[in-house]
Amino acid sequence: MRDDRLRDGNLPLELDAFVGRSAELAALSLALESSRLVTLTGPGGIGKSRLAARAALRDGAWRVDLASVRDPEFVDFAVVEALGLTDHTARLPREILLAHLARPGRELLLVLDGFEHLVDVCAELVTDLLHRAPGLRVLAVGRRLLSVAGERVFALEPLTEAEAVELFVDRADRQGSVRRRRSRRTGLCRRLGGIPLAVELAAGRLRALPPVSCWSGSTTGSGC
Incomplete structure (x- = not known):
């Protein structure tokens, strides 16, 4: 029997790295x-x-x-x-x-x-x-x-904590944001519940936010 596949498909091209999962x-x-x-x-x-x-x-x-x-x-x-x-x-x-x-x-x-x-x-x-x-x-x-x-x-369940942090760092780096302390990154991703969309939106906002707090409530320190 002839294999008559529709080979090309129409799946969207990925513009960002696929992280975790x-x-x-x-x-x-x-x-x-x-x-x-x-x-x-x-x-x-x-x-x-x-x-x-x-x-x-x-x-x-x-x-x-x-x-x-x-x-x-x-x-x-x-x-x-x-x-x-x-x-x-x-x-x-x-x-x-x-x-x-x-x-x-x-x-x-x-x-x-x-x-x-x-x-x-x-x-x-x-x-x-x-x-x-x-x-x-x-x-x-x-x-x-x-x-x-x-x-x-x-x-589908939320990302693991490690995957959420990895996603946050990848998207933040793509935004040209400076790297922040791992403890702050982990705390932020934990508060976001490992939801990928929330993590990506948070990373995208870094350039518009002061590097000292990153939603932690702190006014001192080196950020997240």
Whole structure:
């Protein structure tokens, strides 16, 4: 049987270093090898999209950004557009998707990112596609679960303290900020709960803040 993969994909290029998450990355990659539907879930800012993109760096990986889709009727259209499928007939988008995804030998990893406000329609779409396209696998990324048969849940936790400090230092260095005392960096990352987005935002603010306090409440010392 001919291996008819959609090889190019549309995953975004990483502009910053991928820091930490080695254990989670390995576990998620294994989950994607053994399950056709994996839902990567966790609170906002935890790093779901970044981990999903890194785990999906393989031939045939396509990402659909659903965060800006408000009308459930446009979900199928969003997937068609993300896959770059063109059709000059009057067929419905679901028919277009199945005509491409269900072809013998076709393999594809579909990343549905930011679906939590469209759970019902996405659950129906994923169920239909997985039943009728045997070469399809889905990585759903959101704050909620699809709650459909065959779903494997991967719950993402905050960064470890060491990983959070490593991320803070990397982003601070990229901002041209001076290195600060490890004890202050560790304390700051601990207060931020290991949430990657919070750590990155804090590092990004360093250039605009006095180097003596770094939110520690101290007015003396050498900063964080």
